[in-house]
Amino acid sequence: MTDTLTRIPTTVAPRVGWRGWAALVVLMLPVLLVSVDNTVLSFALPQIALDLEPTATQQLWIIDAYPLVLASLLVTMGVLGDRFGRRRMLLIGATGFGVVSALAAFAPSAEWLIAARAAMGVFGAMLMPSTLSLLRSIFTNRDQRRLAIAVWAAGFSAGAALGPVVGGILLEHFAWGAVFLMAVPVLVPLLILVPILVPESRDPNPGRFDPISVALSLLTMVPIVYAIKEFAVHGTETAIPFVLVMVGILFGVLFVRRQNRLETPMLDMALFRTPSFSGSILVNLLSVIALVGFLYFVAQHLQLVVGLSPLDAGLALVPGLLAMIVAGIGVVPIAKRVAPRLVVPIALLFSIAGYLLVAVSAQTGALAVLIVAFIALGIGIGAAETVSNELILASAPPAKAGAASAVSETAYELGAVLGTTIIGGLLAAFYRENLVLPDGLPATISEAARETLAGAVAGAATLDEALGDALREAAAHAFDAGVGVTALIGAGLIVIAAVIAAVTLGGRPHRERVEH
Numbered sequence: 001m002t003d004t005l006t007r008i009p010t011t012v013a014p015r016v017g018w019r020g021w022a023a024l025v026v027l028m029l030p031v032l033l034v035s036v037d038n039t040v041l042s043f044a045l046p047q048i049a050l051d052l053e054p055t056a057t058q059q060l061w062i063i064d065a066y067p068l069v070l071a072s073l074l075v076t077m078g079v080l081g082d083r084f085g086r087r088r089m090l091l092i093g094a095t096g097f098g099v100v101s102a103l104a105a106f107a108p109s110a111e112w113l114i115a116a117r118a119a120m121g122v123f124g125a126m127l128m129p130s131t132l133s134l135l136r137s138i139f140t141n142r143d144q145r146r147l148a149i150a151v152w153a154a155g156f157s158a159g160a161a162l163g164p165v166v167g168g169i170l171l172e173h174f175a176w177g178a179v180f181l182m183a184v185p186v187l188v189p190l191l192i193l194v195p196i197l198v199p200e201s202r203d204p205n206p207g208r209f210d211p212i213s214v215a216l217s218l219l220t221m222v223p224i225v226y227a228i229k230e231f232a233v234h235g236t237e238t239a240i241p242f243v244l245v246m247v248g249i250l251f252g253v254l255f256v257r258r259q260n261r262l263e264t265p266m267l268d269m270a271l272f273r274t275p276s277f278s279g280s281i282l283v284n285l286l287s288v289i290a291l292v293g294f295l296y297f298v299a300q301h302l303q304l305v306v307g308l309s310p311l312d313a314g315l316a317l318v319p320g321l322l323a324m325i326v327a328g329i330g331v332v333p334i335a336k337r338v339a340p341r342l343v344v345p346i347a348l349l350f351s352i353a354g355y356l357l358v359a360v361s362a363q364t365g366a367l368a369v370l371i372v373a374f375i376a377l378g379i380g381i382g383a384a385e386t387v388s389n390e391l392i393l394a395s396a397p398p399a400k401a402g403a404a405s406a407v408s409e410t411a412y413e414l415g416a417v418l419g420t421t422i423i424g425g426l427l428a429a430f431y432r433e434n435l436v437l438p439d440g441l442p443a444t445i446s447e448a449a450r451e452t453l454a455g456a457v458a459g460a461a462t463l464d465e466a467l468g469d470a471l472r473e474a475a476a477h478a479f480d481a482g483v484g485v486t487a488l489i490g491a492g493l494i495v496i497a498a499v500i501a502a503v504t505l506g507g508r509p510h511r512e513r514v515e516h
Helices: 018-052 056-084 086-104 110-138 142-173 183-197 211-234 240-261 269-273 275-305 310-315 318-335 340-360 367-395 398-434 443-451 453-460 465-504
Strands: none
Touching: 018 056, 018 086, 018 110, 018 142, 018 183, 018 275, 018 310, 018 453, 056 086, 056 110, 056 211, 056 398, 086 110, 086 183, 110 142, 110 367, 110 398, 142 310, 142 318, 142 367, 211 240, 211 398, 240 269, 269 275, 275 310, 275 340, 275 367, 275 398, 275 453, 275 465, 318 340, 318 367, 340 367, 340 465, 367 398, 367 465, 398 465, 443 453, 443 465, 453 465
């Protein structure tokens, strides 16, 4: 049966010239910046932990405050971009993101840094839906758009993997605040070139702005993500996570009911009745959880267990980064001829193999094994993200490109939150459960060691050689034991993504839709 959002074309949309591709290059700047920012802190976190001395919960919030706020506001900002202009939202977001990033670089405390990361999330939410929806308006030809989105998806995935490399280079020569200051030189050329190369676009019939829908979307997202975080860190010690989940679900139901009643809804729920759209969103979500979760624990293992410098640890992930880029672009000609429900699951088999390789070799932690595992992970996720993102935009009417892009970006950013929350939180729990501290430790060092691996390594440096070595060995053993279990969880998430793709993404390559 043909879905209601699909129309058979009578003509092929025109192809763009050099100006369209130049606009793509400019639009990649915020994509790379925002995606790098999702993972660069994984490598800066050990230095931040030693400098600001955050608790285990604060460490997670330092990483998660940004994508949590961003994910909560993406749909709102996507709809505002459709209404007031996608290019305008991009320029406002770039300006604010650069200013707040500079403030974060000089944070004197963990609380300050968490607040700055949250503010960055507000402006980051203006950047990401705008880039993808502007691509939809620039590249109306399906074949050109497929390649442009492949570059976009490869850039986003590559940026996530590039974060540790960039962080390693910066941390080798500067203080941790440098990972935030890098936003300024990236965003300056964007502010100059976007007005020249990128045309403005908006929904010609946006309808009225609905603040009640905005409030309901926030009241849905924030409690659920916070509940998952609390459950991962504290388990079932209190009923707070369960209460928050119920609150989020309640407001989510109210949000959906309101969208279905409104003549011009903030988010068109009919999009989710298209299997290729909803299936692609879930594939994005699960893939990013797996990717960010992998980077979260491998960054700490390489630096705090293996003992590599931030630069060397980042360079160890370059082969996987390249594999992700090559797979994301290389899948384009394949996706034109092979059904998405075959391409995506086959690609994700590589990612499953990568996680299983980590699981079976966790206690040895050999550097070569982790490099090979990340290459396999990158191949699968790079290819899957290209195909799924193109399907998301192809399934939505052009006038609703901002809203559709925002849903796609919400999956990305929520995946980034859940990657550190679920995998990072479970890893912290397994670490504490498996940690057997040597006798004779001072109480303050014992407490810090039980909190985090970074706390154990920092405490070991203040002890005599024999006791310090014993503490480091115990902490490394506990951490890698947790890595083995969480790697299996990561593999399971990708298996679920592969099954969803096989069921929902369609049995043949999609034909080009008419663009109106």
